[in-house]
Every structure is written in structure tokens, then in C-alpha cells.
Amino acid sequence: MASKNKSPEQKQYEKLEQKHELKRPVLQNCVKAFFVGGTICLIGQAITYFYIYFFHFTEQTAGNPTVATMIFIAMLLTGFGVYDRIGQFAGAGSAVPITGFGNSVISAAIEHRTEGFVLGVGGNMFKLAGSVILFGVFSAFVVALIKTLLQIWGVI
Amino acid sequence: MNQIGKSAMFSMVMVISLLLTGCNLGNTSEDSRKSMIQSVNPDPTAIEDQKGKNYKLAEKVKKDVRSVPAIYDVAVLKGEEEVLVAYKVKHMQRMHMKRIEKEIKQKLEKNYPKENFIVSSDYKIFIEVLELKEKIRDDNNFSKEKAEERLQKIIKFQQELT
Numbered sequence: 001m002a003s004k005n006k007s008p009e010q011k012q013y014e015k016l017e018q019k020h021e022l023k024r025p026v027l028q029n030c031v032k033a034f035f036v037g038g039t040i041c042l043i044g045q046a047i048t049y050f051y052i053y054f055f056h057f058t059e060q061t062a063g064n065p066t067v068a069t070m071i072f073i074a075m076l077l078t079g080f081g082v083y084d085r086i087g088q089f090a091g092a093g094s095a096v097p098i099t100g101f102g103n104s105v106i107s108a109a110i111e112h113r114t115e116g117f118v119l120g121v122g123g124n125m126f127k128l129a130g131s132v133i134l135f136g137v138f139s140a141f142v143v144a145l146i147k148t149l150l151q152i153w154g155v156i
Numbered sequence: 157m158n159q160i161g162k163s164a165m166f167s168m169v170m171v172i173s174l175l176l177t178g179c180n181l182g183n184t185s186e187d188s189r190k191s192m193i194q195s196v197n198p199d200p201t202a203i204e205d206q207k208g209k210n211y212k213l214a215e216k217v218k219k220d221v222r223s224v225p226a227i228y229d230v231a232v233l234k235g236e237e238e239v240l241v242a243y244k245v246k247h248m249q250r251m252h253m254k255r256i257e258k259e260i261k262q263k264l265e266k267n268y269p270k271e272n273f274i275v276s277s278d279y280k281i282f283i284e285v286l287e288l289k290e291k292i293r294d295d296n297n298f299s300k301e302k303a304e305e306r307l308q309k310i311i312k313f314q315q316e317l318t
Binding site: 049060061080 | 163166184192278279280281283313314316317318
């Protein structure tokens, strides 16, 4: 951890660093993420309609197979090395939708393949995705608790 | 496997799934295909009689639901005991779907206290009602019993949550 009191050399170095540091194109990144993330969601919506139209799913129930399909597609793209390129280009746009979750699972599995199935693939597959599941379940629990309390008190 | 082999396999999977979808398209009616992108305003339908009392009731129900400003397409199907009302909500009003559903149900129950209404904003239910309506209209061999049976299936389907 950096100490609060910086030596004159450190301050000088900081100035030098700021002078040479490249500025991040925040707006450009946001626009890219917006469009790529939007496109992924558009594909998801199309798949939802596919399930509603051709199979026996309602708008309520079509969510589950859609999520499974999106993760399956992300898995294929990760395996072929295409998703990495999308990720480099779009950043959060490809990480935030459910496909980013699929990508994190599969890429960890590929990376640790050489360490064996149990300790390698099995042990590391949910390294990143595990925290997503944990905090997802926990936040769902908190929200459900708040909703239940509000219903008991008659607010909603 | 080399790069070309992989992409060839991937595109083959895509082509097969597209072909499978293409084969299925033949079974759907034109109205239900159109309803995905535009308003089709389907005629109300009654299983029991095509021009009698039940039909008039369905027509009235449709008019009532149509008067709700947040809605742009309504399909009404009057069965033996239930009246199934499927509607599409305007895109900007989709945040208030639950409120709209409650509003419509209350309105209908107030206006027609003797009827049993099943109200749904689900697109699948809308398509199913359209398909059943077409079947009743076009297929002479399609009996009332069969139509009622299918209506019950749609109602059961509407209640599914997972």
C-alpha cells in the first residue's frame, strides 16, 4: 500500500508518469460496450422469441432455455477463440451479459486443463464464476427478504 | 482440428438449426407470424356460436379492453365457462404490466360479473389464441369439444410459472 507522505522523488516520478500516461478513451469504450452488449441482448431476445414461437414456452418460462442457449453459444465462441477478441474490443459490453459468465467458466476450464480433471478443471472452473453465483444468490436472498417484509407490513 | 475445420463445423450446426426452423414455419398461420412485428387486431371468437350471444359478448369485451390506452392489440376467445383475453402492451408501458393487468381484470369483472375472465399479456398466449381462432374458422372438422379442450390447455399453459 502506498504511504500518504510521498518523498520528493516519488512526487516527481508521479508528475512524470502523468505526463506520459496515455488517456483512456472512456467515452469510446462506453460506446463500444453499449453497442456490443446491446447486440448480445438483441440476439438473446431473438432466441427468446424463437423459443416462444416454435416451442411450448411462454414469456415467463422462455428465460431459462434462452440463458442456457446463450451460455452454450458463448462456450463455443470461447473454445474457438472468438469471444476473447470480442472481449478485447467491447470490454464490459461482453462481460456483463450472461455470455460473460459462460466465458469466465469455460476459459478457466481451458486454462487449467493440463492440471487434470479434478484439481484442474473441476477446482478452477468456478474461480471467477463462483463469486458471481455466491453474490447473486445472496443479493437475491436480501431482495426477497425485503420484499417479504414489505408485503407483511402491507407497504406493497 | 484446424481452424477451417472448426468454423466449417460451427457453420454446419448453424445451417442445420436454421433448416429445422424453416421446416417448422409452415405450421403457423399468417396472422400469428405477422403479430410478432405489427398489430393484427384479430376478430373476437366464441367456441359455442359464431354469430350468437357468446360472440356478441366477446365483441363487447374486446371493445372494453381496447379502450385501455396502454394496449394496442387484443384477442378475445369465449369458451364454455371462461373468457380468455390476451393483449399486447405498448412498449413504453411494459414497466407497468402488473398494474395494467389488474386494471383490465377489475374493469371486466365489474362490467360482466357473471363471467370468468383469464387475462394475459403473454405473447405466447396471444399467438395460441390466434392459432385456435384460425383453426375454428377454417377447419370444418374441428369440433367444439376439441376447441374447448385446446382452450383449457392454453389456460393451463398460462398458469405455468417455471
